[in-house]
Amino acid sequence: MTDRSLGTTQELPEEIEQLYRRAIRLQWYTVVHVAAAAFVLFLVLGGSQAMKSAWLDDLIGLVPPIAYLVAARFDFRDPDDRFPYGYHRSQSIAFFWAALALVLLGLFLVFEAVLKLLSGEHPSIGMAELFGVRLWLGWLMLGALAFTAIPQFFLGRAKVPIAEELNDKVLHADADMNRADWLAASAAAVGVVGIGFGIPFADPVAALFIGAEVLRDGISHMRGFTRHLMGEAPRTVDYHESVPVPEDLETAATEVGWIREARVRLREEGRVYFGEVFVVPTRDEVSVEEVDAATRRLYDEDWRIADLVITVVPDLDIDSHLRGRQR
Amino acid sequence: MRLHARALVALAVASVVASACRFPRDASGTLDAVLEEGRVLVGVVELEPWAVRDGGDWRGVEVELVRRLAEDLGASVEWVPGTESEVLAALEVHAVDLAIGGLTTSNPWGSKVTFTPPHVTTTTVVGVPAGTDIPAELDGVRVVVERGTESEDALRATGADVVPVEEVARGDGPAAVEDWRLDDLGLEPTRHRLLTEDHVLAVPKGENAWLVRVEDFVDVHRAVARTLLEEVGER
Numbered sequence: 001m002t003d004r005s006l007g008t009t010q011e012l013p014e015e016i017e018q019l020y021r022r023a024i025r026l027q028w029y030t031v032v033h034v035a036a037a038a039f040v041l042f043l044v045l046g047g048s049q050a051m052k053s054a055w056l057d058d059l060i061g062l063v064p065p066i067a068y069l070v071a072a073r074f075d076f077r078d079p080d081d082r083f084p085y086g087y088h089r090s091q092s093i094a095f096f097w098a099a100l101a102l103v104l105l106g107l108f109l110v111f112e113a114v115l116k117l118l119s120g121e122h123p124s125i126g127m128a129e130l131f132g133v134r135l136w137l138g139w140l141m142l143g144a145l146a147f148t149a150i151p152q153f154f155l156g157r158a159k160v161p162i163a164e165e166l167n168d169k170v171l172h173a174d175a176d177m178n179r180a181d182w183l184a185a186s187a188a189a190v191g192v193v194g195i196g197f198g199i200p201f202a203d204p205v206a207a208l209f210i211g212a213e214v215l216r217d218g219i220s221h222m223r224g225f226t227r228h229l230m231g232e233a234p235r236t237v238d239y240h241e242s243v244p245v246p247e248d249l250e251t252a253a254t255e256v257g258w259i260r261e262a263r264v265r266l267r268e269e270g271r272v273y274f275g276e277v278f279v280v281p282t283r284d285e286v287s288v289e290e291v292d293a294a295t296r297r298l299y300d301e302d303w304r305i306a307d308l309v310i311t312v313v314p315d316l317d318i319d320s321h322l323r324g325r326q327r
Numbered sequence: 328m329r330l331h332a333r334a335l336v337a338l339a340v341a342s343v344v345a346s347a348c349r350f351p352r353d354a355s356g357t358l359d360a361v362l363e364e365g366r367v368l369v370g371v372v373e374l375e376p377w378a379v380r381d382g383g384d385w386r387g388v389e390v391e392l393v394r395r396l397a398e399d400l401g402a403s404v405e406w407v408p409g410t411e412s413e414v415l416a417a418l419e420v421h422a423v424d425l426a427i428g429g430l431t432t433s434n435p436w437g438s439k440v441t442f443t444p445p446h447v448t449t450t451t452v453v454g455v456p457a458g459t460d461i462p463a464e465l466d467g468v469r470v471v472v473e474r475g476t477e478s479e480d481a482l483r484a485t486g487a488d489v490v491p492v493e494e495v496a497r498g499d500g501p502a503a504v505e506d507w508r509l510d511d512l513g514l515e516p517t518r519h520r521l522l523t524e525d526h527v528l529a530v531p532k533g534e535n536a537w538l539v540r541v542e543d544f545v546d547v548h549r550a551v552a553r554t555l556l557e558e559v560g561e562r
Contacts, residue, residue, distance in 0.1 A: 127444075196352065
């Protein structure tokens with residue numbers, strides 16, 4: 001049985017804590033990679049307009065991992081007098097920034113693609129010199145884009161399963177940012193190849209597809225964040241399904257001898273769950289020890305439960321929602 | 328959508344590999360047209376020493392470079408003279424294949440046409456007659472400069488006593504001129520460099536094969552361009 005008192009930060013299970021450390025490491029890799037990619041793009045493209053866009057992409061791509069790393073410093077701090085519910089919502093704030101970054105990147109890509117399409121611009125790519133060898137600058141650009149895209153692809157893939165295990169919406173949104181980045185780099189590569197084939201509109205058309213895709217992801221995360229802020233009951237990190245933790249807790253509660261009926265309401269605070277358990281006892285008197293033991297038992301149901309209060313009530317008619325849950 | 332993106336990338340990569348031999352290409356086939364028709368249409372802006380009308384013909388550093396390029400391509404040159412904005416506007420809509428005549432990288436048309444890398448870089452310096460003392464500072468020093476040029480503005484910023492003239496001539500005393508004219512004017516360079524200009528040729532946008540062909544030509548003709556310029560200076 002885990003030792004804890006009300007509202008105190010829980011001890012994380014060992015494997016969860018390891019995963020969390022791994023996630024933080026991945027975020028550091030991401031920051032370093034994005035910085036390196038920006039530098040390589042700078043070397044290849046110099047101060048061109050394409051360069052400025054690529055830099056803005058990178059800058060936006062840095063927002064989720066940085067927000068993540070900042071939030072990770074607060075996440076499991078103990079509650080104090082100023083923040084009596086703890087610091088778990090630092091994750092919610094990071095989630096907001098990650099979702100916002102995706103929306104902005106999507107808007108930026110779409111806007112830029114439309115502008116390019118309307119201007120009917122026909123960019124040309126000439127020769128470059130690398131270590132004394134003359135070659136088409138397009139090959140260098142493709143190399144630089146591959147350097148950007150390939151690690152992003154693997155970083156994003158590595159993050160998704162961890163995000164699911166950790167119930168980590170920020171990491172999940174950030175994995176989508178990695179996906180957005182490698183897709184955007186692929187669109188740029190299609191653009192370079194298109195220019196090379198004398199098909200200048202390949203660039204904005206590819207960018208438009210990718211931009212729309214990123215914008216869609218961003219809006220989906222922004223909606224997720226809004227619902228999160230509204231105190232939505234627990235859902236999976238991709239928001240597709242509800243998580244049956246309240247039902248599980250109710251089942252566990254009714255297995256306690258003195259509890260006849262139980263209703264649970266939970267909301268997500270960052271990656272963890274806060275909530276109340278309303279229980280109807282089978283008898284008129286319940287001891288302090290019994291309530292405490294039941295609380296500890298319920299905490300052990302799921303590591304994501306960070307703050308749970310048992311309230312003993314005469315019946316469940318006090319609230320239409322509590323009365324009405326369909327089992 | 329996810330599938331679309333991947334398919335696009337795969338398609339692009341596959342087609343590059345399949346035809347890497349004819350890559351990059353022109354958006355509207357300039358290089359092919361030049362080779363087929365055996366003719367290059369060259370927009371030319373008259374500007375000493377780069378392109379100068381000489382009777383019914385043209386001479387100058389860039390004129391000579393273009394003649395050699397055409398020779399390499401087995402083509403003849405058809406000159407289309409005009410003002411700088413006429414010539415570059417014609418290049419933008421691809422009415423000519425190439426534009427020359429003292430164009431530099433600082434030209435504001437750079438976003439509408441494509442400039443090659445520089446074939447010659449010139450530096451405007453303050454020169455003094457051979458054997459005279461070289462002033463450490465230009466403050467109050469009388470320096471001759473061609474009227475209405477960028478050099479004149481740059482010279483004024485140094486605090487020199489600027490004397491604008493129509494044309495700098497031998498015996499004018501200290502003068503701000505491009506480096507290749509120093510010998511001709513009997514001047515020695517000082518450390519007072521006013522501005523540097525990268526001289527380029529211009530091609531239409533989107534014509535990658537043509538651009539690459541011209542860039543390759545420029546790359547191996549830098550020494551030739553410099554020599555041509557020095558020869559003009561000696562004349």
